[in-house]
Amino acid sequence: xxxxxxxxxxxxxxMDLSHSCWSDIFFLGMDYPEAARVINCSVDLAVQQTNEExxxxxxxxxxxxxxxxxxxxxxxxTSVDLxxxxxxxxxxxxxxxxxxxxxxxxxxxxxxxxxxxGLENVCKEEEEDIxxxxxxxxxxxxxxxxxxxxxxxxxELTTNVHNIPKGSRLAVSTNLxxxxxxxxxxxxxxxxxxxxxxxxxxxxxxxxxxxxxxxLVAARAILGEWLGGSGGGWQDSxxxxxxxxxIHGVVSREGDxxxxxSRGRLLPRHKLLRGExxxx
Numbered sequence: 334x335x336x337x338x339x340x341x342x343x344x345x346x347x348m349d350l351s352h353s354c355w356s357d358i359f360f361l362g363m364d365y366p367e368a369a370r371v372i373n374c375s376v377d378l379a380v381q382q383t384n385e386e387x388x389x390x391x392x393x394x395x396x397x398x399x400x401x402x403x404x405x406x407x408x409x410x411t412s413v414d415l416x417x418x419x420x421x422x423x424x425x426x427x428x429x430x431x432x433x434x435x436x437x438x439x440x441x442x443x444x445x446x447x448x449x450x451g452l453e454n455v456c457k458e459e460e461e462d463i464x465x466x467x468x469x470x471x472x473x474x475x476x477x478x479x480x481x482x483x484x485x486x487x488x489e490l491t492t493n494v495h496n497i498p499k500g501s502r503l504a505v506s507t508n509l510x511x512x513x514x515x516x517x518x519x520x521x522x523x524x525x526x527x528x529x530x531x532x533x534x535x536x537x538x539x540x541x542x543x544x545x546x547x548x549l550v551a552a553r554a555i556l557g558e559w560l561g562g563s564g565g566g567w568q569d570s571x572x573x574x575x576x577x578x579x580i581h582g583v584v585s586r587e588g589d590x591x592x593x594x595s596r597g598r599l600l601p602r603h604k605l606l607r608g609e610x611x612x613x
Contacts, residue, residue: 338399338400339397339398340394340397340398340399340519340520340538341395341396341397341510342396342397342398342452342512342513342515342516342519343391343392343394343395343515344376344392344394344395344396344509344511344512344515344572344573345375345376345377345392345393345394345507345508345572346376346378346393346501346503346504346505346508346572347373347374347376347499347503347504347508347534347568347569347571347572348374348375348376348503349371349373349502349504349563349568350373350374351370351371351372351373351569352373352566355439355566355584356369356370356371356445357371357566357567357568357569357580357601358566359566359567359599360603361454362567362582362597363582363595363596363597363598363599364565364595364596364597365380365582365590365596365597366582366583366584366585366596367525367582367584368582369577369581369582370579370580370581370582371568371571371580371581371600371601372577372578372579372580372606373568373571373574373577373578373580374571374576374577375392375571375572375573375574375575375578376503376529376577377390377392377393377601378390378391378393378495378496378497379391380495380496380591383608384550385499389580391495393495393496393497394492394493394494394495394505394508394509394512394572395492395493395494395495395512396490396491396492396509396512396513396515396516397489397490397491397492397516398488398489398490398491398516398517398520399485399486399488399489399491400473400486400487400489400562401487401488401489402485402486402487403487404420404478404487404489405424405466405484405485405486405487405556406422406454406464406465406469406470406484406487407420407421407465407488407578407598408420408421408427408448408465408469408487408488408489408490409421409488409489409490410435410438410439410490410491411486411490411491411492412434412435412438412491412492413491413492413493414492414493414494414495415434415435417433417434417435418435419432419433419435420466421439421465422464422465422466423456423462423463423465423530424448424452424455424456424462424463424464424465424468425456425457425462425467427439427442427448427458428443428444428452428453428456430561430562431562436561436562436582437443437506437509437510437512437513437557437561438490438492440510440556440557440558440560441509441510441513441517441557442490442513442560443492443557443560444510444514444553444554444556444557444560445514445517445518445521445523445553446517446518446521446523447472447488447517447521448449448468449459459562466484466590468486469484469486469487469569472521473486474499482506486526489598490513490517492509492512492513492523494509497514504565504568504569504570504572505566506558506561506563506565506569507554507555507558507563507569507570507572508554508557508570508573510553510554510557510561510570510573511550511551511554511570511572511573514550514553514554514557515542515546515550515559517559518549518550519537519538519544520538522537523546523549524537524542524543524546525537525543525546541575542573546572548600550570550573551570551573551600552599552600554570554573555567555570555599555600565571567580567599567600567601568580568601571603571604573604574603574605576605576606577605577606578603578605578606578609579602579603579606580601580602580603581602581604582598582600582601583597583598583600583602583603584596584597584598585597585598
């Protein structure tokens with residue numbers, strides 16, 4: 334957490350070591366889960382210039398979410414690396430993923446639940462469109478009376494991907510989505526870090542995610558990929574898990590949503606590999 338009401342999420346990217354012939358693509362992994370096996374690792378990056386002091390690797394993806402009073406009742410999206418920014422005033426603008434270079438950030442807002450997916454069809458017609466100030470008023474109620482004055486804040490989401498060229502094959506888009514979704518879930522109390530009953534307890538705002546939370550972020554990142562049009566397989570979200578890991582398909586069983594529809598589950602399992610699992 335930085336000074337002021339700002340949440341900062343830093344996320345590594347994933348390096349693909351072995352993907353068994355792209356077996357993580359959904360229809361392959363769900364049709365033949367036994368063969369869907371991937372080994373990848375999460376990596377931080379550093380750009381080392383000649384004749385300069387050593388630069389320590391850091392997570393290359395940063396997402397900042399903050400309240401603002403400069404544009405109350407709006408959501409401002411900014412990509413530092415893409416040099417693009419937009420101020421959104423209505424719900425329909427969030428679902429217009431192709432209007433600018435910020436479709437992935439919009440998809441992150443939807444996949445995280447900040448802007449509910451169910452509002453897309455409701456707001457298609459101009460006369461039915463919902464001002465974001467109404468949505469934010471519900472999210473951030475004040476002690477004031479009704480009306481527009483009840484929304485004194487806006488949201489600002491700023492992302493920055495440091496020094497990674499397009500086409501790097503490091504699954505930047507998926508892990509950027511995961512970072513956006515994680516910081517949004519922290520901000521809206523969809524994560525838990527302690528058993529404290531204190532409503533002001535801030536422990537959920539810091540530290541690594543729990544395993545169920547990682548899986549939820551991964552599932553939502555997959556949704557965001559398809560909403561934003563970038564697509565991808567389930568191994569691309571591997572940056573959400575630390576270190577070296579085996580990601581494998583799972584046969585569906587009775588009680589799973591996929592039971593009776595496909596042989597495999599939509600989401601895989603992640604096994605973190607330790608020294609004894611991957612000897613030199």
